[in-house]
Amino acid sequence: MTATMTQCLLRLVEEHHTLADYQGDVVPRWCAGCGDNAILAAMQRLCRDEQLPPEKTVFVSGIGCSSRLPHYMHAYGFHGVHGRALPVAEGVRLRRPDLHIFVTTGDGDCCSIGAAHWIHAIRYNMNMTVLLHDNQIYGLTKKQVSPTSPRGLKSNTTPRGAYLNPLNPLTVTLGVSNVSFVAQAVDWIPDLLYDIIAEAHRHHGLGFVRILQRCPEFMDHRFDEAVRDPSKTRILVHGDGLRLKPELSRIYHNKEVHDPLDMPRALAIAALEDEIPVGILYKNPAVPCYEDVREAERPNTPDLIRTVLDEEFDKVTIWPDEQEPPAAAE
Amino acid sequence: MDQSSTPLAETKTAAAAAADAGASRPALFALYGTLEGLRYDYPLVLVEGEAPVLRPLTGIMDDILRRTAPPGTDGEALRQHVLRLEHAIRRRVARGERDSLASLWWRCAAELLAASGEAPFGPLDTDLDRAREALNVDGLVIDCDANAPEEVLVHAWKAVYAAKGKAFRKKVDGLILRLTDILKAEFMKSDAARTPQALELSIGSSFGSDFDFGALSRVLSHGSAHTPALDARQERIQRVLQVLKSQRFYPPGRSSERKPGQPNPHNFIFESCAEALDAFRERLDEIVDFVKALVIAELEIANKYRADLHDPVFEAFDESDLSAEQLALLPSSLVCLRDGTTDTADTVRAFEALASGLPIKVLIQTDDIVGDTSPEPSRTAFGVGSAHFAGMAMGLNNAYVLQASSALLCRVRERLIAGMSHDGPALFSVFSGAVKTASHVSPYLMAAAASEARAFPTFAYDPAAGPDWAARFDLSENPQAEADWPTHRLEYEDEALQRQAEDVAFTYADFVAADRRYGRYCRPVARADWRDDMVPAADCLMLAQAGEGYVLTAGADNALYRNVIDDKIIEAARRCLDAWRRLQELAGINNSHAIRLVAREKAAWQAQAAAATPEPASAETAEAAPAVTPAQPAAPAAAAAPEEPQETAEHAEAAGQSDDAYIETARCTTCNECTQINNCLFAYNENQQAYIADPDAGTFRELVEAAESCQVSIIHPGKPRNPDEPNLAELIARAEPFN
Numbered sequence A: 001m002t003a004t005m006t007q008c009l010l011r012l013v014e015e016h017h018t019l020a021d022y023q024g025d026v027v028p029r030w031c032a033g034c035g036d037n038a039i040l041a042a043m044q045r046l047c048r049d050e051q052l053p054p055e056k057t058v059f060v061s062g063i064g065c066s067s068r069l070p071h072y073m074h075a076y077g078f079h080g081v082h083g084r085a086l087p088v089a090e091g092v093r094l095r096r097p098d099l100h101i102f103v104t105t106g107d108g109d110c111c112s113i114g115a116a117h118w119i120h121a122i123r124y125n126m127n128m129t130v131l132l133h134d135n136q137i138y139g140l141t142k143k144q145v146s147p148t149s150p151r152g153l154k155s156n157t158t159p160r161g162a163y164l165n166p167l168n169p170l171t172v173t174l175g176v177s178n179v180s181f182v183a184q185a186v187d188w189i190p191d192l193l194y195d196i197i198a199e200a201h202r203h204h205g206l207g208f209v210r211i212l213q214r215c216p217e218f219m220d221h222r223f224d225e226a227v228r229d230p231s232k233t234r235i236l237v238h239g240d241g242l243r244l245k246p247e248l249s250r251i252y253h254n255k256e257v258h259d260p261l262d263m264p265r266a267l268a269i270a271a272l273e274d275e276i277p278v279g280i281l282y283k284n285p286a287v288p289c290y291e292d293v294r295e296a297e298r299p300n301t302p303d304l305i306r307t308v309l310d311e312e313f314d315k316v317t318i319w320p321d322e323q324e325p326p327a328a329a330e
Numbered sequence B: 001m002d003q004s005s006t007p008l009a010e011t012k013t014a015a016a017a018a019a020d021a022g023a024s025r026p027a028l029f030a031l032y033g034t035l036e037g038l039r040y041d042y043p044l045v046l047v048e049g050e051a052p053v054l055r056p057l058t059g060i061m062d063d064i065l066r067r068t069a070p071p072g073t074d075g076e077a078l079r080q081h082v083l084r085l086e087h088a089i090r091r092r093v094a095r096g097e098r099d100s101l102a103s104l105w106w107r108c109a110a111e112l113l114a115a116s117g118e119a120p121f122g123p124l125d126t127d128l129d130r131a132r133e134a135l136n137v138d139g140l141v142i143d144c145d146a147n148a149p150e151e152v153l154v155h156a157w158k159a160v161y162a163a164k165g166k167a168f169r170k171k172v173d174g175l176i177l178r179l180t181d182i183l184k185a186e187f188m189k190s191d192a193a194r195t196p197q198a199l200e201l202s203i204g205s206s207f208g209s210d211f212d213f214g215a216l217s218r219v220l221s222h223g224s225a226h227t228p229a230l231d232a233r234q235e236r237i238q239r240v241l242q243v244l245k246s247q248r249f250y251p252p253g254r255s256s257e258r259k260p261g262q263p264n265p266h267n268f269i270f271e272s273c274a275e276a277l278d279a280f281r282e283r284l285d286e287i288v289d290f291v292k293a294l295v296i297a298e299l300e301i302a303n304k305y306r307a308d309l310h311d312p313v314f315e316a317f318d319e320s321d322l323s324a325e326q327l328a329l330l331p332s333s334l335v336c337l338r339d340g341t342t343d344t345a346d347t348v349r350a351f352e353a354l355a356s357g358l359p360i361k362v363l364i365q366t367d368d369i370v371g372d373t374s375p376e377p378s379r380t381a382f383g384v385g386s387a388h389f390a391g392m393a394m395g396l397n398n399a400y401v402l403q404a405s406s407a408l409l410c411r412v413r414e415r416l417i418a419g420m421s422h423d424g425p426a427l428f429s430v431f432s433g434a435v436k437t438a439s440h441v442s443p444y445l446m447a448a449a450a451s452e453a454r455a456f457p458t459f460a461y462d463p464a465a466g467p468d469w470a471a472r473f474d475l476s477e478n479p480q481a482e483a484d485w486p487t488h489r490l491e492y493e494d495e496a497l498q499r500q501a502e503d504v505a506f507t508y509a510d511f512v513a514a515d516r517r518y519g520r521y522c523r524p525v526a527r528a529d530w531r532d533d534m535v536p537a538a539d540c541l542m543l544a545q546a547g548e549g550y551v552l553t554a555g556a557d558n559a560l561y562r563n564v565i566d567d568k569i570i571e572a573a574r575r576c577l578d579a580w581r582r583l584q585e586l587a588g589i590n591n592s593h594a595i596r597l598v599a600r601e602k603a604a605w606q607a608q609a610a611a612a613t614p615e616p617a618s619a620e621t622a623e624a625a626p627a628v629t630p631a632q633p634a635a636p637a638a639a640a641a642p643e644e645p646q647e648t649a650e651h652a653e654a655a656g657q658s659d660d661a662y663i664e665t666a667r668c669t670t671c672n673e674c675t676q677i678n679n680c681l682f683a684y685n686e687n688q689q690a691y692i693a694d695p696d697a698g699t700f701r702e703l704v705e706a707a708e709s710c711q712v713s714i715i716h717p718g719k720p721r722n723p724d725e726p727n728l729a730e731l732i733a734r735a736e737p738f739n
Helices: A005-012 A035-050 A066-072 A085-095 A107-111 A113-122 A169-174 A189-203 A224-228 A262-268 A304-315 B014-023 B027-032 B056-066 B073-093 B102-116 B123-133 B148-189 B196-203 B213-223 B230-244 B273-282 B284-301 B308-313 B346-353 B383-394 B413-419 B441-451 B508-513 B514-520 B537-541 B567-586 B592-612 B620-625 B648-656 B673-677 B700-709 B728-738
Strands: A056-063 A076-079 A100-106 A128-134 A181-186 A204-213 A233-237 A256-257 A276-282 B044-047 B055-056 B139-142 B333-338 B360-366 B400-405 B426-431 B460-461 B487-493 B499-504 B523-524 B534-536 B548-552 B560-565 B682-684 B691-694
Touching: A035 A066, A035 A128, A035 A189, A035 A204, A035 B333, A056 A066, A056 A085, A066 A076, A066 A100, A066 A128, A076 A085, A076 B534, A085 A100, A085 A107, A085 A113, A085 A128, A100 A107, A107 A113, A107 A224, A107 B460, A113 A204, A128 B230, A169 A276, A169 B673, A181 A189, A189 A204, A189 A276, A224 B426, A233 A262, A262 A276, A276 B360, A304 B102, A304 B148, B027 B441, B027 B487, B027 B548, B044 B148, B055 B056, B055 B148, B055 B548, B056 B073, B073 B102, B073 B123, B073 B139, B102 B139, B139 B148, B148 B230, B148 B333, B148 B360, B148 B426, B196 B213, B213 B273, B230 B284, B273 B284, B273 B333, B273 B346, B273 B360, B284 B308, B308 B700, B333 B346, B346 B360, B346 B383, B383 B400, B383 B426, B383 B567, B400 B413, B413 B460, B426 B487, B426 B682, B441 B460, B441 B508, B499 B508, B508 B514, B508 B537, B508 B548, B508 B560, B508 B567, B508 B620, B523 B548, B534 B537, B534 B691, B537 B548, B537 B560, B537 B567, B673 B700
Parallel strands: A056 A076, A056 A100, A100 A128, A128 A204, A181 A204, A233 A256, A233 A276, B333 B360, B360 B426, B400 B426, B534 B548
Antiparallel strands: A181 A276, B044 B055, B044 B139, B400 B460, B487 B499, B523 B560, B548 B560, B682 B691
16 A cells, blocks of 8 residues: 555654653652552653654543652643543543543542542543552552552551452453453563553553552562562463563463453453462453544534534524524534 | 236237337337336435435335334235335326425325325325334435436435545544644744733633733743744644635535635536536646645644655645545546537547546436447437447546446446545446337336347446456346346237247347337238248347347237348347457456366366376286385374473573672563662663663672662672672672572
């Protein structure tokens, strides 16, 4: 197929972005050892490898340690209010179909105050990548339990230990209708973290990735066992999912070939308690995106909006005798 | 067409037969004296607004009955009422009434109700109401007459034009919206947007008293980055917006979008190719400007417009840079030419238009295929050449070509739309069937007969359908396409009033027999004078039998005649058959090359088979032949030993043998623990993962502390490089678990 004239002219000005082009001027202020650093590094690598134009990329966040990520990326960012990252991102998607949208949210921001938005964002399945930085604690506000904190965890708000069983973001997401992509990653396997985020980005729809993330300050040693014992991590591999590199295969022997279209099995894997599943649990490219389903026949240009409003006002306007009302619109 | 018996009287005098010769028609037509009582492809409804754009009235009624009439006897009354209504509509349309289906429905329903004498809300009224509710299409209803081809083609063109307009407006409006956003964003950064008045307007009156707009303006005006390059960009975008908004290729999507004084959209329907080509040339500058504006818009939206690179490109942009892909966005032109009303010279321009590759759709309507019987065709007629115009157009290779008679337009509607949607030129050659000298036969029958008789075969050529003729050329809409002539069962009564039946081929000779001009080349012979040396025209054409060739015709009294045909008709029929066989070859039917190849291969295979046949062996020879032992299965390959996974320890051990410190960089999680200890000893690579940048830039203690604090334990301190470093024994002990 021959290239269009626009494509030819675009090639005259191809720019190559390095990783440094995606690094913001602000040095990350996360604690040393924080898993957010790994996620940031993976995001910057992805932007570089996909050559996403910084001016066409936007990071939307809520409140929490996770939500500082937009400040550290040299791209457009929206650091919004607590729990509202997803509706803001949906608005951006509707208005700017040309942008690459990433949402960074935390276990409190998404699963607590933002739970309602989370459920409906899954259902709307708008094209964006959602990274849930799940460190199982409210870290920015210095250690309160979150919906994903383990039962019995002592915190400032639960000095006798958390009373309730934690919420499982994977089973909840898989249970929402229209779900199209659910994956889990861990920040201590950076290669898989990158691969999973890349798959979520390439997926046309809402790519939901829960990232188990260490908090060295308030949840130290939470994932030590999993970090030290590879058998505690179950890697999900498939031709349509993740493929494990040889060097990782040597370390992680606990693998399962899992078809991402197999929902019942995905739910069972998501509910595992003794092992941490890492990989793509569910991927269904056939689920329609809301913005595609609701795409208007014509974009709403300012002139069109003015025309339609005038038509409606004309219907109820009392016209002077000497003036002809305009003909009814087709 | 359904076949059934027809009562044909057999006794007729030769004189009476001669007198009726002018009104004779092919015997297969005898059943179809009037079409009003039949259900067939006409009338056609030119459907507004949705696909398919052409639907026969019968199809619409059948669809309504399928959805509303219960099966079996319960729905019989409804079916009868709806079919009566269909018949009434058909009668009105046949009488020349032209209106939309909805209007005709109302009038005919009122007429039926009045004629039935039934009270309102009776069974007829209720049934017709119910059917009316299920009617979900509307459009002009047309009959098969001299105007049908142009009406159908114009309607199809308009449908495609409307669909293209929708896609065009969506694309252009999307560009306008994005460009407007850019201008808005640029405006917000400009001085004009930061004046106190502008800020007050943007905030609105509800909260106006909460702000000091003067102070706000002063704050925002600090460090505003305004450059001449931004001015140039704004001007360029304004120009592009102006071009995009003022385009005249398609009308606005809503009638209320038209502003007073705004010029009308261009007309794209012409009466001659010269007009169409001239219009294209007049609009060329406008087309070039529009295409340039499109490309510039896309570059600006991608934020990739570079004045130093792109300005010279667009300054030199002219019509030679226009591509088919860009022209495909714009509407095609439609030119309707007609046999007898179009100057012959314009047919030459039509060919030129098709050869140009421009998006021009040409309809050539033929009302007379066979032409006058004088030696030369008249000046304004295409003559017999018109049937070959489509064949010539196929030779251009880039034009979409569709040939069909009016009778088949509904069946080939998908191809019609495909031709109208084709990016390049297209030719539609249509025979209307409205032959003046065959007015005793309806145009529909004449049109259908022309297809049957191969006088005007139906075919389509789509150059975009594939790389070869098999993909591009289609002859499948012709009846019995693999035969020379289609054959049909003719049933009649003989002189003893017994039912007889025979298979009759419908040839070119049968077709011309319906035309009064050729009456003088035919000699009707009544039954009593039939002879054995008379042979059917189909057989005569094949030279299979000598004798007088004849076609079966029916007179005005439905008597059956053998119409002996002159050699001139036979020669014309042979030419027609020859042309048909050429088309068959193109479609892969009876392809002479393929037949010869198959014959050659078959002969070669037979020769090979004959040569390979062994001589019969004797019993002794059979016993002496060594027994053939079955081949031993190959020993199964030794299963590859499963590769033992290499533990990290082995890797570590191999690397640790060199005593140097190292990091498993690929597993680094970028946690900053080590770089915060010493960012000269530890550094990040291009993937933001740590490695030992300079082993001499730090102490062994720092290596050990980094190993201890590394979240994923990928730092291996090795052995100390400086033997004089204090507390080495303790540090080596601490380093041991990580080496």
